Amino acid sequence: MNIDLVKRIVLPLLVLIVIIQVWSGIAHTVEDFPTPSDTYVAAFGGLNEYDDEVVGVLSDPFYIENVDDKGIFWQIMESLKRVFGGFALALIIGVPLGLLIGMSKNAQYAFDPFIQIFKPVSPLAWLPLLLFIFQDINLTAISTIFITSIWPIIINTALGVKSVSEDYMNVAKVLQFTPMEKVVQIILPVAIPFIFTGMRLSLAIAWLVIVAAEMLTGGIGIGFWIWDEYNNLAYHNIIIGIIIVGLVGFLLDTIMGLIANYFDYTKKGRA
């Protein structure tokens, strides 16, 4: 038996036991704080502490009661749609802009100060302004994610372009490549692993930001759902929400990592 595999399974389980102990401790001290078993029942259904039959959040994630009352699956889908909408927009604008900044010193001088100033601003600071412009929850959330995602994409794309070795460019010069051929045949292959690193960072931050953004915009989405459960005094659902957000984020990052590796010529197991 692979001893490393055993460790990888057993050690996290030990930590899980500690976490549940601490959690129970908190639940005993803080009044009305959900215990692990309450939360389990709230998630998967069963009998609650008053012996009432409860339908779990996760036992029917696909229900649609009405526009304002949908299962947790739909909440997550709504958040994901916004994240990918904003993320896709950021890609469409960020990659060409990053290529330009990486290739042209003038473009770098022109844009760099603005990138440096706007990059550290929390995207949530833009949210009221965007809400005022669009007067629409969805567009506001998407454009907030756009602003979140665009900086790492621009910066990493430009970095990728700059890491193209002088030697490759000399090859391109001797062969008299046109600017377009240089981009497609030399610059993009070098820059793509960097672009994917930027995309992975962006997506991770976007997933962080969407929860907070939806708490502010309201309506639908996992962030709003968590806030709504707070207002409903259903604190166990907040814990369920946290775990689900974590799992989805982990899944997104893993998928992005796999895609990034697929396009990275240095990681094809042959370099």
Added chain:
Amino acid sequence: MSEFLSLKGVEKRFPIFGKDDYVAVTDVNLEIKKNEIISIIGHSGCGKSTLLNMIAGLDMQSEGSIELNGKKIRGPGPERAVVFQNHSLLPWLTSYQNIEMAVKKVMPELSSIELRVRVEKYVSMVNLEHAKDKVPGELSGGMKQRVGIARALSINPEVLLMDEPFGALDSLTRANLQEHLMRIQQSVKNTVIIITHDIDEAVLLSDRVIMMTNGPNATIGEILEVNLERPRKRVELQHDPEYIRCREAILSFLYEKFAKEDE
């Protein structure tokens, strides 16, 4: 057609902020004949790479002119192919694709079959049939450099410029590649300019050896004719009086007339 490639009064200056320009090479005059193999030898910092880059068109001279077939060189072009010291293969393409990319660009009129035939021909010229579908990361240094040579030759250049092509290789691999180069040169017959700091390599490969003085203000110090029959056999040459004469001439130039202390 005596003047195939000619350099007249070539000088290269690099500006240094707040000081006088640094003159790397100056007053270089050289006529190179068609099909001639030339080595340029000198200590590091003598501007030999600068000279090669100017012929390649990757760098512009500050003074003087460089002409190929009576036409001034104004930039890089495929008629002057370069084999770079560090091979410069694109790491995401296989050996075959690296050569194919060059041929495709320079000879867009080829049909897909002609293209394949041509690429295969140059792959086998450097005996790399077994490695054609490998990426550079899977090849040894010598194999990479062979792909680099095949890529440079595949576009049918008038001049092959080699910037210390074997400098990064161990001596056995280097000898092996010199053999490859001599064998290929017998069949292809184009003009070759090799930058080197290896005396044996210079004598073995070239018709003439250009010896550069030390920089700054480096220029051509002496030109040595190597009157050895081809094909040349490395082992037999070791006792050949002409070979020994050439070696000694270069040795004396580099270590007596223009000796250089380690900085």
